[in-house]
Amino acid sequence: MKETVIGLENSVLGIQQGKMVNKLDLCKRFDLDASKPLFSFIGRFVYEKGADLFPSILYKSLLKEKINILILGSGDKSLESELKSLRIHFKSNYGCEMGYNEKLAHQMYAGSDFLLMPSRVEPCGLNQMYAMRYGTIPIVRRIGGLKDTVIDIDDHGFGICHDQASVKDVCDAIDRAVALYENRNKFEKIRKKCMLIDHSWDKSAEEYLTLYKSLT
Numbered sequence: 001m002k003e004t005v006i007g008l009e010n011s012v013l014g015i016q017q018g019k020m021v022n023k024l025d026l027c028k029r030f031d032l033d034a035s036k037p038l039f040s041f042i043g044r045f046v047y048e049k050g051a052d053l054f055p056s057i058l059y060k061s062l063l064k065e066k067i068n069i070l071i072l073g074s075g076d077k078s079l080e081s082e083l084k085s086l087r088i089h090f091k092s093n094y095g096c097e098m099g100y101n102e103k104l105a106h107q108m109y110a111g112s113d114f115l116l117m118p119s120r121v122e123p124c125g126l127n128q129m130y131a132m133r134y135g136t137i138p139i140v141r142r143i144g145g146l147k148d149t150v151i152d153i154d155d156h157g158f159g160i161c162h163d164q165a166s167v168k169d170v171c172d173a174i175d176r177a178v179a180l181y182e183n184r185n186k187f188e189k190i191r192k193k194c195m196l197i198d199h200s201w202d203k204s205a206e207e208y209l210t211l212y213k214s215l216t
Helices: 012-030 051-062 077-088 102-111 127-133 144-149 167-182 184-196 201-215
Strands: 038-045 068-075 094-098 114-117 137-141 160-162
Touching (some): 012 038, 012 102, 038 077, 051 167, 127 137, 137 184, 160 167
Parallel strands (some): 038 114
């Protein structure tokens, strides 16, 4: 994997270059067109994560031939088999790998343009925070920790949110993401905004200390 944790003091140009190195490497590995926006899902293939929606999402979104989708994960064996078989239909804009691969996961965070998280249940959620640190814009359902950590771009935020864990809502969100990607100036501003968000324990500890001091 090529290093992509870019210092936040770097310019937008530096971010673009760093992410493109990883995107090109991913697209070469999975035989995808790097000129298209790259959407990724990283996680377990379980109902709670909305993974069962992906076969229909793939059919509906990839037929337009405007995007690439890359999936990494494991879980329900029938779903694994179905997701692998879809490579036959979408060889040029879809890739998948079954199993746990930490190195690939980090490169997907680094090289993707958008991260899909259509969760039905999400008490906290870490993937969206990992993605934002790498400058990858999260597409999330408004639920649990996802609702707490991702603000929609239409509300002056830095992500794309939808209300239901449904194929329609996710595909509509993908269409919004494509429109954002095509507005390169706005897209790069949102990407940089994601990278500037501080989810570290240093910030949390400081907020707790401020709260405790206010009580005394």
